[in-house]
Amino acid sequence: MFPTDKPSPSLLRGMTQSRLGRRDALRLGGLSAMGAFLAACGVEGKGKPQASIAPDAVAKFWSGKTQSGKLNFANWPLYMDPKKPELKKFTTKTGIQVKYDEVIQEMGPWFAKVQPQLSAGQSIGYDLMVITNSIQFGQFRDSGFLAPLDHSKLPNYAANAAKSYAASSYDPGNVFSIPYASGITGIAYDPSKIKEPVTSLADLWNPKYKGKVGMFKDLQELGNFGLLAAGLDPSKSDETSWKQAAAKLKEQKDGGLVRNYYDQSYVDALGKGEVWITQAWSGDIFQKNVSDGTNFKFVIPSEGGTIWTDNMAIPVTAENPVDAITLMDFLYDLENATTLAEYINYVCPVPGAQAQMKKHAAAASGEDKDFLLSVADSPLVFPGDAEYKRLHYYVNFNTAEEKNDFERVFQPIVLG
Amino acid sequence: MDRVKRTLAPYLLVLPGGLWLLLFFAVPMVTMLSLSLQEGDIVNGFVFTGHWQNYTESLADYQTQLIRSLVYGAITSIVLIVLAFPVAYWIAFYGGKKKATYLFLIMLPFFVSFVLRTISWRMLLTDDGVLLHPLKSAGVLPDDFQVLGSSSAVVFGLVYSFLPFMVLPIYVALERIDPRVVEAARDLYASPMTSFRKVIFPLALPGVFAGVLMTFVPASSDYVNSELLGSSETTMIGQVIQAKFLSNSDYPSASALSFTLMAVLLIGVFAYARALGTEDVMKVAAR
Numbered sequence: 001m002f003p004t005d006k007p008s009p010s011l012l013r014g015m016t017q018s019r020l021g022r023r024d025a026l027r028l029g030g031l032s033a034m035g036a037f038l039a040a041c042g043v044e045g046k047g048k049p050q051a052s053i054a055p056d057a058v059a060k061f062w063s064g065k066t067q068s069g070k071l072n073f074a075n076w077p078l079y080m081d082p083k084k085p086e087l088k089k090f091t092t093k094t095g096i097q098v099k100y101d102e103v104i105q106e107m108g109p110w111f112a113k114v115q116p117q118l119s120a121g122q123s124i125g126y127d128l129m130v131i132t133n134s135i136q137f138g139q140f141r142d143s144g145f146l147a148p149l150d151h152s153k154l155p156n157y158a159a160n161a162a163k164s165y166a167a168s169s170y171d172p173g174n175v176f177s178i179p180y181a182s183g184i185t186g187i188a189y190d191p192s193k194i195k196e197p198v199t200s201l202a203d204l205w206n207p208k209y210k211g212k213v214g215m216f217k218d219l220q221e222l223g224n225f226g227l228l229a230a231g232l233d234p235s236k237s238d239e240t241s242w243k244q245a246a247a248k249l250k251e252q253k254d255g256g257l258v259r260n261y262y263d264q265s266y267v268d269a270l271g272k273g274e275v276w277i278t279q280a281w282s283g284d285i286f287q288k289n290v291s292d293g294t295n296f297k298f299v300i301p302s303e304g305g306t307i308w309t310d311n312m313a314i315p316v317t318a319e320n321p322v323d324a325i326t327l328m329d330f331l332y333d334l335e336n337a338t339t340l341a342e343y344i345n346y347v348c349p350v351p352g353a354q355a356q357m358k359k360h361a362a363a364a365s366g367e368d369k370d371f372l373l374s375v376a377d378s379p380l381v382f383p384g385d386a387e388y389k390r391l392h393y394y395v396n397f398n399t400a401e402e403k404n405d406f407e408r409v410f411q412p413i414v415l416g
Numbered sequence: 417m418d419r420v421k422r423t424l425a426p427y428l429l430v431l432p433g434g435l436w437l438l439l440f441f442a443v444p445m446v447t448m449l450s451l452s453l454q455e456g457d458i459v460n461g462f463v464f465t466g467h468w469q470n471y472t473e474s475l476a477d478y479q480t481q482l483i484r485s486l487v488y489g490a491i492t493s494i495v496l497i498v499l500a501f502p503v504a505y506w507i508a509f510y511g512g513k514k515k516a517t518y519l520f521l522i523m524l525p526f527f528v529s530f531v532l533r534t535i536s537w538r539m540l541l542t543d544d545g546v547l548l549h550p551l552k553s554a555g556v557l558p559d560d561f562q563v564l565g566s567s568s569a570v571v572f573g574l575v576y577s578f579l580p581f582m583v584l585p586i587y588v589a590l591e592r593i594d595p596r597v598v599e600a601a602r603d604l605y606a607s608p609m610t611s612f613r614k615v616i617f618p619l620a621l622p623g624v625f626a627g628v629l630m631t632f633v634p635a636s637s638d639y640v641n642s643e644l645l646g647s648s649e650t651t652m653i654g655q656v657i658q659a660k661f662l663s664n665s666d667y668p669s670a671s672a673l674s675f676t677l678m679a680v681l682l683i684g685v686f687a688y689a690r691a692l693g694t695e696d697v698m699k700v701a702a703r
Contacts, residue, residue: 108662108663108664111458111665112661112662112665115458136665138459139458142459143458211562219663253648259565259647260565260647261648272539272544272545273543274542274544400457403457404457404666407664408477411664412477414659415478415648415651415655415656415659416480416648416650416651
């Protein structure tokens with residue numbers, strides 16, 4: 001489904017900079033990210049409002065705040081072109097100086113790092129941060145650590161963002177955050193070892209691949225696949241269904257099918273033949289094929305896959321929130337969103353960027369043209385309705401107790 | 417004046433190190449002990465209850481991993497004694513002028529990061545790696561043969577990681593043996609085996625003890641080897657604590673498990689010292 005068969009030289013060139021670092025981080029933080037994903041799914045099921053804030057909270061936060069001309073941006077590694085063209089453009093246009101640090105590697109440790117300062121009402125030194133819709137997203141949100149967004153300052157977002165994001169379960173109405181990029185969790189396999197096409201989650205339970213199946217260590221990712229494999233809807237799940245999913249995963253583990261529960265290292269394990277079929281993140285497989293000339297396939301299983309989103313949010317103690325929200329909106333300008341997606345290659349939150357990218361491709365030539373076209377046509381960067389329908393968010397937790405219960409149900413599977 | 421200086425001198429000397437220990441050892445320890453007796457979650461905060469349920473609950477959930485870690489640690493130490501003693505013996509008694517070179521060679525791998533070396537083992541031992549792939553193609557090994565993911569792989573990694581920490585203390589103990597003592601044993605008609613058993617080995621025991629101390633404790637709490645070379649069947653207690661701290665923000669049970677591990681290791685070490693019967697073995701080891 002993804003143009004992975006023949007990595008063109010242009011692809012190779014475009015992808016020389018591996019984004020493994022970031023994915024490594026994500027994988028390590030996978031446990032937490034999984035939690036967030038699951039967390040995001042539960043909203044409708046629980047029928048409880050996720051983010052209830054006072055009606056005047058937005059006005060209260062933003063009144064008296066003015067642009068200061070500088071801004072500190074905390075992001076994940078390799079999540080923007082190293083030359084930072086978008087930020088340079090931003091400074092030229094607005095005069096705001098941006099200090100950009102790639103300091104977020106894993107959600108758990110990032111939350112643990114800034115939590116004491118935020119609790120004490122102190123600045124964390126950053127005005128804008130990119131956080132995954134993980135368990136920690138809920139912790140940031142519920143602790144009151146995120147500034148409510150003033151949507152009158154986000155006209156580009158309103159004009160260009162995909163409408164589905166406003167209905168997300170982790171931040172309905174985008175009260176505290178707007179997406180930076182999203183990714184898909186599906187199944188990757190090595191067609192040289194597995195001859196028949198893989199289409200379904202049941203393939204991860206296929207006894208033919210005994211000892212060659214990789215699963216994620218991240219509890220949200222693992223739990224979500226367990227729920228989907230057991231035929232349960234992650235968004236409507238509760239402790240009873242978690243236990244059913246855990247039983248399903250336990251059966252897979254006790255049957256000797258699972259080689260290991262991986263973080264980012266699953267890419268390596270797939271490359272070395274340790275696993276033949278594994279849970280996988282879309283972008284990794286794309287990059288692995290391009291950079292190492294492998295021919296791995298990535299599929300969204302018929303039962304469904306998982307979608308996660310990294311979101312831009314402003315810490316409530318930010319010193320330069322107006323500058324931060326200005327940049328947030330700037331990145332939703334059609335042209336800026338397009339160039340950003342051309343570098344990141346994960347799911348772009350701006351559907352209009354697809355047409356724009358094709359325009360860029362038409363203007364380009366040779367390798368660049370091929371590369372841009374392959375990105376613009378990729379269903380993993382611009383998923384269609386058919387793909388979106390099969391993607392589920394992480395299970396959502398309404399209380400810390402639910403989160404603890406969830407972890408207690410799934411953690412023992414990973415830590416045998 | 418001089419007298420005042422002389423009385424104060426020892427205190428002044430101990431002050432920097434003492435303060436350092438107080439700040440970065442005692443304070444965190446007390447905080448952790450307090451945390452282990454708290455309840456709650458990161459969003460709503462942890463409240464001190466003084467209940468021991470974090471200990472009983474986390475121990476009930478993760479006793480398998482705790483016992484497994486101790487077993488791995490013990491096997492590692494035993495294998496290390498068997499491997500390291502002959503090496504140390506040879507260097508100490510037959511090393512001649514090149515002793516320093518041999519010791520340097522033992523230490524050499526340690527100039528490369530520990531994690532990096534473990535990852536290299538992972539690459540060597542992997543299913544389709546340089547080691548197994550030729551053997552499988554030649555039909556010597558079955559296709560589904562694997563080394564990684566097993567307990568042996570983890571223990572192998574631990575043994576490799578901690579080898580110098582066993583060689584060096586045993587070497588130091590053997591080095592210190594007066595050759596005339598061994599000669600005396602021979603003069604009294606002890607066979608080489610008997611003189612080894614009755615003279616050399618007992619004199620080397622403090623070194624063995626120090627070696628066990630320096631390998632058993634870190635090997636039991638290690639989590640890198642199991643993480644990189646093991647599988648979900650080889651999870652060690654260090655990995656559980658790490659996951660609880662960093663991924664689940666479950667500080668109380670992570671603290672409780674840390675303290676449990678520390679207590680078990682301390683009891684084990686003291687029991688071992690007692691069993692050896694050398695009261696001042698710690699003192700010797702510390703030298």
